[in-house]
Amino acid sequence: MTLSSEKSRKASYEAARLARLERALTVDPDDRKLRLQVSAAKKRADFAQQLFLESLSIDHDVIDYRIVQASQRYSLDGIAESLMSFQSALTAIYDSLTSGPKERANYSANVKETTRLGFGYSYPGSVGFVLTIQSQQDLFGGALDDTSAAIEQFFEIDNLNDAIVASRTLGLGAISEMYRWVRSNATHGNSIDLNWRHSRKGYSGRFIDLNKFQFLERLFAGAEEREVKSLSVEGILVGLDVQTKRFHFVQPGGDSYKGKLGNDFGGEPKEVPSRYIAEISIIETRTPATGKLSIEYELFGLSLIN
Structure with a gap:
């Protein structure tokens, strides 16, 4: 030991x-002998704890x-x-x-x-x-x-x-x-x-x-942090559904963005697939209780590249 x-x-x-x-x-609580025993026991317990602490390295x-x-x-x-x-x-x-x-x-x-x-x-x-x-x-x-x-x-x-x-x-x-x-x-x-x-x-x-x-x-x-960033990116619109309000936009050899159409998106028909400059919002939601980070994308605008 x-x-x-x-x-x-x-x-x-x-x-x-x-x-x-x-x-x-x-x-x-009125037992005087017991009170004296408790007092003595406390001193012994404190002393034993101190010896234990001193037995550990610094x-x-x-x-x-x-x-x-x-x-x-x-x-x-x-x-x-x-x-x-x-x-x-x-x-x-x-x-x-x-x-x-x-x-x-x-x-x-x-x-x-x-x-x-x-x-x-x-x-x-x-x-x-x-x-x-x-x-x-x-x-x-x-x-x-x-x-x-x-x-x-x-x-x-x-x-x-x-x-x-x-x-x-x-x-x-x-x-x-x-x-x-x-x-x-x-x-x-x-x-x-x-x-x-x-x-x-x-x-x-x-x-x-x-x-x-x-x-x-x-x-x-109930804590949640929401951060919104704007991104302007050139790439190819490979999917657009104005009924479900969903889109899919990719950068050749780069990132892919899937998400919903923003409230300000006009909804006009677009040529698909075709090259565009897309205005995308990146919405990051952090939930401290679960440690979960979720990222959503919203498409707000498209500019056709000729």
Whole structure:
């Protein structure tokens, strides 16, 4: 057994013992002897946790992830989904900050390994997990400091505009993974007490109330960003149906555009196939909750090339 494994076992044991005594004290809060036992047990639990932290190398962050439910009715799937979606969100945010925003959530093997959470120990009293993650050091701190800060900032979002800005800044891939974490906890009725001990910069964290998860789930479920771009392109009109209001336009050896006729399109008969300069609108719709990017084309004008 390694030193950190032994210390984690001891920390888990002391935390469980403290939780049992605290539960007993809620039944008989006037028991003076029990209060003294709780006080002593808390000191032992804190000391055991400190020894565990010190047993880790300096390049490790430690995350205290505590799931809290008012009903105290914890389900296995609710706990597992909360932890796994947090892992995915952490990986996605780290990748976005180091490699740039992405439209889809896909990562290299190195990124997955760098952000892989390890299990330290669990403790009762709600459902708590002490997780570890290696954090490489440089002169400015740990590699994951910005990741934890970005996760905290996500929970400052309080309106639709903030949600759209976050999806642009971090990318649809990362935001969709954050949404999965939010939805998991909102669905299972979880609040999360998240505390992060950084390898160099001390502690950060916050208590994320169930109401916040539910609010963000509703906000992102309705969030949608629509961007319209204009394009003038030379090519061949290979299909036009004024009844169904559809068109097909191609650039020889280049792009192909299929879509609907714009409201301002005259609908006059055109020679098909033939070369034209087409005025096309490109409509991009981003849905942060699903990470979906859809692109539609609208044809507004045609100029025949003689």
